[in-house]
Amino acid sequence: MNQSITGETEEITRFDKEFVQLARMALSEQTEDVRLYLASLVRQYRRNRLPLSRELERLLKSSPARSGSVLRRSGRPEVTETLPLDSESQMSLLKVYRDEAFPTPPVLSPNVRAHLDQLIEERAQSARLAAAGLSPTRSAIFVGQPGVGKTLSARWLASRLGQPLYVLDLTTVMSSLLGKTGSNLRAALDFAKRNRSVLLLDEIDAVAKRRGDESDVGELKRLVTVMLQEVENWPRDGLLLAATNHPELIDPALWRRFDQIVQFGLPDDRALRDAIEQFLGPTNSAFSRWLDVLVPLFRGESFSDTERAIQGLRRRVLLGDGNVDSAIAELVATRALDHLDHDARLNLALVLSKHTRWSQHRIHAVTGLARDTIRKHLKVKGAA
Ligand SMILES: Nc1ncnc2c1ncn2[C@@H]1O[C@H](COP(=O)(O)OP(=O)(O)OP(=O)(O)O)[C@@H](O)[C@H]1O
Ligand SMILES: [Mg+2]
Structure with a gap:
């Protein structure tokens, strides 16, 4: 006892x-x-x-384990070599992602998805390629507006290849003294080459943006030359990625060296729907009947802006009285007035009358359209 x-x-x-x-x-x-x-x-x-x-x-x-960390298996660090540091600030030059698995892959257009699948397939079949005297694609440049999934796709790609992703943000590197930029760039590139990995040169256009300053011209040219050579001679078992929002700023000679150019567009309705469902996460079912209303609200927006708004919506429902209907009405009202033109609001009114039981008065209140306009539009569309 x-x-x-x-x-x-x-x-x-x-x-x-x-x-x-x-x-x-x-x-x-x-x-x-x-x-x-x-x-x-x-x-x-x-x-x-x-x-x-x-x-x-x-x-x-x-x-699952997420970004920015060095995951350890059985207490052993996986990277044997320490990450290169900026000599002055002693900060790591590279950001590390080791995503073991993605709970949900990024939402990609069929075209982008095909490009990325091809990259992975080539790695899986590299022996067959080698037998025919070919190398797998060694470099690709991701082009697209902010928040469309360039960095996220690089992470996803690396995780599917079972390799770490190292990200070198060129904006940060370029903000340091130029002389040091060259050595920092080289240190980061050498490190990535020595350690089987995917390297992402993020915001690669940052190099071009410094061109205005006459005194830097020589050094900048050297930087571009370093990159040219690296892209061309990148090891076959590594993958060098670059990302940019400003393709027009990139030196054409450098541009040509990339094996693949992948254009990331803004999401279409199909992609928006998938992404919104993904962003709603566990609350998905409470919102599922609102998807037809949500999608037109975010047309023309990036994934990341949409994600931010959807998270705001979830917070409002969670901390408010739990009423999805009124939280959506609030969202519609703010977005319709700030982001949608007259035609888009008319279409939204149509969607609202079809998919909700809202009165014309309420639709008028949230879309800001005159009641007469709504009535006429619904009649015409109803007759059509
Ligand atoms: N295609 C997508 N599918 C799902 N979520 C996405 C997608 N694209 C972006 N997001 C969300 O937006 C966030 C930011 O995206 P990401 O960092 O990949 O954008 P980016 O294209 O690299 O933008 P930037 O040019 O500003 O670096 C992601 O972490 C993710 O939450
Ligand atoms: Mg990015």
């Missing part, structure tokens, strides 16, 4: 300690350590706290 009380007390004390340890890691934002620790607790609790163990396991699986 006594023994059992002592045993129980010991267990409670250990549980308390584990709790404190977890809190400590969480507060110092050691997310990867939290994950590793939780995984060990899952195993341990299987013996005496099965429901808790299952719940923790479920949580771990539903939020």
